[in-house]
Structures are given as C-alpha cells and as structure tokens.
Amino acid sequence: MDELMLDGNAIAGLLGELFAVEMTTAVGTCSSCGAAGPVGAVHVYRGAGIVLRCPHCDALLGTIVRAERRTWISLAGMRSLELTAMDSR
Amino acid sequence: MGGLSWQPAKVIQVLSETPRVKTIAFDVEGWLGHRAGQHVDVRLTAEDGYQAERSYSIASAPSGRRIELTVERLDDGEVSTYLTDELRPGDRIELRGPIGGYFVWEPTQGGPLLLIAGGSGIVPLMAMIRERARAGSHVGTKLLFSSRSWDDIIYRDELGRLSGDGLSVVHTLTRSQPPTWDGYARRIDQEMLIEAGTDPDDRPRVYVCGPTPFVEAVANALVQLGHEPLRVKTERFGATGG
Numbered sequence: 001m002d003e004l005m006l007d008g009n010a011i012a013g014l015l016g017e018l019f020a021v022e023m024t025t026a027v028g029t030c031s032s033c034g035a036a037g038p039v040g041a042v043h044v045y046r047g048a049g050i051v052l053r054c055p056h057c058d059a060l061l062g063t064i065v066r067a068e069r070r071t072w073i074s075l076a077g078m079r080s081l082e083l084t085a086m087d088s089r
Numbered sequence: 090m091g092g093l094s095w096q097p098a099k100v101i102q103v104l105s106e107t108p109r110v111k112t113i114a115f116d117v118e119g120w121l122g123h124r125a126g127q128h129v130d131v132r133l134t135a136e137d138g139y140q141a142e143r144s145y146s147i148a149s150a151p152s153g154r155r156i157e158l159t160v161e162r163l164d165d166g167e168v169s170t171y172l173t174d175e176l177r178p179g180d181r182i183e184l185r186g187p188i189g190g191y192f193v194w195e196p197t198q199g200g201p202l203l204l205i206a207g208g209s210g211i212v213p214l215m216a217m218i219r220e221r222a223r224a225g226s227h228v229g230t231k232l233l234f235s236s237r238s239w240d241d242i243i244y245r246d247e248l249g250r251l252s253g254d255g256l257s258v259v260h261t262l263t264r265s266q267p268p269t270w271d272g273y274a275r276r277i278d279q280e281m282l283i284e285a286g287t288d289p290d291d292r293p294r295v296y297v298c299g300p301t302p303f304v305e306a307v308a309n310a311l312v313q314l315g316h317e318p319l320r321v322k323t324e325r326f327g328a329t330g331g
Contacts, residue, residue, distance in 0.1 A: 005301050009324045010144060012189040013130040016093035024191035040191025041323065 032059035126193035129186030200228035207299025
C-alpha cells in the first residue's frame with residue numbers, strides 16, 4: 001500500500017472547479033473489472049498530475065493534468081460516469 | 090466551468106485543542122451552509138505570488154456563516170504551520186467550499202452510525218456528532234477514536250459531555266497511556282471492532298477517517314467482518330495527515 005494514496009474526496013475541490021455538478025457522488029464504472037462506485041471512493045495519487053485508480057482492481061481510471069491555464073482530463077478507464085443533477089455541493 | 094470559487098474568510102477565534110492542534114473559527118461572507126463531513130480548500134498567497142493550497146475538514150455543525158476548521162500542526166507543513174502559529178483574530182485568508190458530497194452525513198439519513206477516527210481524522214466525524222446533537226437526533230452512534238496519548242485526544246472534554254443519549258465513545262491510546270488507564274492501548278484491529286464496534290447485521294453507516302495506512306487497515310478489517318463495502322465510507326489524508 002502506498003502511504004501517499006488519497007481518495008476522490010481529496011480532489012473534490014478541483015472537480016468542483018471543473019464541473020458544474022457534484023462529482024464525488026457521481027458513479028463511475030471501471031472498464032477493466034466492471035465495478036461501479038462513487039468518485040469519492042476511487043484511489044487518488046498526486047504527482048506531476050493526478051491519477052485515479054479503481055479501488056477494486058487498481059486499474060487506471062483516468063488522469064487530470066493541469067498547467068497554467070489549461071487542464072487535460074482523461075477518463076479512458078471508465079466505461080461510464082453517471083451524474084446526478086440534483087446533488088448540490 | 091463549475092461554480093466553486095475562492096472567497097475571503099476572516100478569523101474570529103483561535104482555540105488550542107491539544108499541544109499540536111488548533112481550532113480556527115472563520116466568518117465567511119455569503120457562506121450558504123454546509124453538510125457535516127464536508128471540507129474546504131484553503132489557499133495562502135505569499136507576497137511574491139507563490140500559492141499553497143490544502144484541504145481541511147469542517148469541524149463545526151452548520152451554523153450561519155461561521156465555520157470552524159481544526160488543524161494539526163505538521164512540523165514540515167507550509168500551510169498548517171502558518172494556520173496554527175500565525176493566524177490571529179481579524180486576519181484574512183482565502184477558502185472555497187463547502188466541498189464534497191460523498192463523505193457526508195445528515196440527520197435525515199438516520200443510522201446507526203459507526204464512526205472510526207485516527208488522530209485528526211476525528212474532525213469531519215466531530216461535525217457529524219455535533220450535527221446529531223444540534224438536530225436533537227437520537228440515532229445510535231458509536232465513536233471509536235485512536236489517539237497517540239491522553240493529551241493528544243482532540244475534543245476530549247466535549248466528547249465526554251456529549252456521550253450518553255445514544256452516543257458512546259471508546260478511546261484507544263496507541264503510544265502512551267495514563268497510569269490508571271484501563272482502556273484500549275493498541276491500534277484498532279478486528280477484535281476491537283468486534284468488541285467496541287457495531288454488529289454488521291445492524292447495518293450501520295460507517296465513516297472512517299485518518300491517515301491512509303489507518304484507513305486501509307480499518308476498512309479492510311470492517312469488510313472482513315461482514316460490513317457491506319458500500320456502507321463503509323472512507324476519507325484518507327495521506328501518510329502524515331492534516
């Protein structure tokens with residue numbers, strides 16, 4: 001286990017900056033193992049960028065990389081991401 | 090783009106909780122309230138423009154535009170040392186929030202609640218305990234709280250006062266114990282969760298918060314005991330915490 005590992009809660013502020021709806025309760029489905037769960041529970045690693053991994057199979061779910069005024073988001077390891085408009089932040 | 094933006098917050102009070110932990114109360118203009126368990130991002134800007142950001146859980150129950158953050162001083166922490174050593178009433182910092190919809194509890198969600206904290210991982214769980222009391226909720230609640238020593242127990246007196254009326258608090262002191270201590274004196278393990286926790290058959294809502302190794306160990310033990318993984322919510326704050 002990596003002691004520096006965090007979870008989706010830790011990037012909730014960044015996600016709140018980027019997306020219009022609450023993302024930690026959004027449900028993502030892993031392309032590798034098919035497990036579905038809230039973004040708040042995914043495993044998060046911070047380095048030069050942010051890496052999201054599946055808490056069940058450890059597969060890469062996505063990455064977020066920020067530079068001065070631009071942000072690159074990949075969610076290539078998520079088969080789907082279900083958002084609920086009702087959730088207020 | 091989303092709606093989360095930085096806003097000024099004025100320090101109105103600074104309280105010592107333990108030798109290494111302080112609670113800082115802020116007045117935030119336009120604060121629209123929060124839910125127990127949510128956090129804020131704090132941003133400090135140096136004179137040369139250098140900025141540092143950290144996340145801190147909100148310790149207080151929702152109460153107008155006042156929020157309290159409880160911060161553990163990390164010797165090498167560039168933000169926590171400033172917050173705990175330098176801030177005085179009247180000072181201003183920037184914060185944004187409330188943040189997070191996953192690790193939250195509201196009285197309408199009911200219980201029973203099983204709250205498990207390691208060190209300053211108590212902070213978002215204390216907001217839940219305070220919100221429970223504020224709302225007059227009688228939801229059965231157990232707090233299992235791991236601290237290094239008696240003097241390191243954050244909110245010790247208030248937890249003592251709030252105990253009863255469906256809330257039970259069990260401490261474990263992992264590094265040193267008072268001479269007359271007859272409570273737990275080890276890290277939280279499966280046996281302790283069986284003795285002091287909640288039976289999985291009662292289907293408690295479980296919230297675990299603390300340093301990453303603590304949360305991993307506790308969450309794994311809970312699932313092995315038969316707690317449903319989806320009812321075990323976790324918040325990790327890395328190797329050192331805070």
